[in-house]
Amino acid sequence: MKQAILLLSNRIDYTVRDRYDKLVKDYKHKANVYLLFDLTKGYNKQELVHFGHVYPFDVDKMIDDGYTALEEGFLGNCHYPVLTFHKEHPQYDYCWIVEDDAVFYGDWSTLFDAFLDDPADLVAAYIRKYEDDPNWCWWNSVRAPDGVALSRDDLYASFNPVYRLSAKALKCLEMEMRNGWRGHFEGVVPTVLIENGLTLRDMNGKGYGLDERVNLHFYSDGTHNWLPLHVQSFEKNIICHPIKEKAGKETYQRYCLLSVVGEHSRHIEWITGNVRRNYDIHLIVNDMSFGKHYDDADFVYGKTGRKIELIKDYFDNHKYLLNQYDYFFIINEMYGMDVSQINELFEEMAQENCEFSFVGMTMPCFRQDAMIQVLEDDPETSILFFGK
Structure with missing residues (x-):
């Protein structure tokens, strides 16, 4: 099985370097680690020399190539460069995506290896249905193509500062995004996958289309959130976001x-x-x-x-x-x-x-x-x- 680890960033300061280096140190023996780099803010080519593998992307070029949803902005559409990456690197069976403000307190291999034999097409945190969290602000962003009925019961969401997609999921998303699916990627990605019969795994064990795994615990409400974290001590082998x-x-x-x-x-x-x-x-x-x-x-x-x-x-x-x-x-x-x-x-x-x-x-x-x-x-x- 071939895996890629994609560190998503639009900056190249020394913190990003350190986070890239830790991913390489912890997991280069089992995966290729890339800097998935947004060129929008500009960059110095010399600064990219530090990174062993770089996949740069340009939002305007991606719009020209047909990803018209990006006209609404890159925020909330962070899955599109992953789709283009996999089209150009189809040899990978799975792609992990890590945002540059996500930290794992422990060796990254502990997290990644926990899912080596897991067939889930999406691995992410806080996977839930509409009924579990009806007040989530991005539900209304999810739109199906013309002629496809979509009810609240069909909606799923996940939290994606750190997540994994299978090759099957990436191919499915590439096709369905071009067919007209739209929405915040934390809503549209799991919804589209479920609509197409693919499977989801919450990092804390719950399965959607899969049996539950009781031995997983990689995040908690106090350490993995969208709000700034409070000063606290972090337990080992847990995702912390945003740092x-x-x-x-x-x-x-x-x-x-x-x-x-x-x-x-x-x-x-x-x-x-x-x-x-x-x-x-x-x-x-x-x-x-x-x-x-x-x-x-x-x-x-x-x-x-x-x-x-x-x-x-x-x-x-x-x-x-x-x-x-x-x-x-x-x-x-x-x-x-x-x-x-x-x-x-x-x-x-x-x-x-x-x-x-x-x-x-x-x-x-x-x-x-x-x-x-x-x-x-x-x-x-x-x-x-x-x-x-």
Whole structure:
């Protein structure tokens, strides 16, 4: 049996590289791993050299080739590049698709191997019928071709940050999409497959057209969702989504500017102007605005929680950053400072070799050793408490 693993992304930062590399490390002995890359935002060819296999796709070209549903936008139609990939690579019996903000806490082979002998044509999470979740917002998007009756009882949905399609399913979808089926891919894909007599497997065991498997548990409501995840500990061998991250560089300035931000943050003031920054900007996005802020900083991280726990979680998951900077300034998202003022703060701290200082009453600036000590102690009882 031949399998392909497709990492779907429209960016090539170091986080995407790391996630691609982990897939290769965990599973290259049993599958070919591709970067399924959306060219819409543009790219640098040199950045693609890192990836062993790349399948680039252009949404406009796919529309010209007959996938007219993409005229409504790529979001919700993410299955189309998988169809074109398989048409050009028909040797694969199964294709796994992994979105770039999905993480498996464990070895990917644990997940993939669990379904090696499973004949399901679709493997996905939260597979359900209309009656199971009548308030799902995308049911009304699913449309059958003219002359095909479609009732609510015929509708199925799944959650697809990580999913697998068989060659039979891919061929079926290619034909039916061209016949006129339309809709959000998390609704139209399982509905079309069921309509054509194909089988579905929920990653937690339930089967549709298949017997249930009782030994599967690869996701939970708190870890695999469409909303930003809250700070928490993750059990092993479970899918976590969305884990939003951007690491935009591998070299570092001397200083770190860190802020927990939301949609209306004033952080643009800390970036713009003609003065060269002596600091890197790290944003922890505490709401749904990760995509809006993606291009605004060197490092971006998306989770929800209280300020203190978000900062601790950030460094718990990126311990290497603590050794990269001489000073860490934790700034309030609504505080107005320009680049020159922030540069000057860091330089004064360094010249005086200060252990820590405050800007106002709520924004500490720590020397590296002080920052490490604060995080090793209980941040709730430390000086960081005043910035929560």
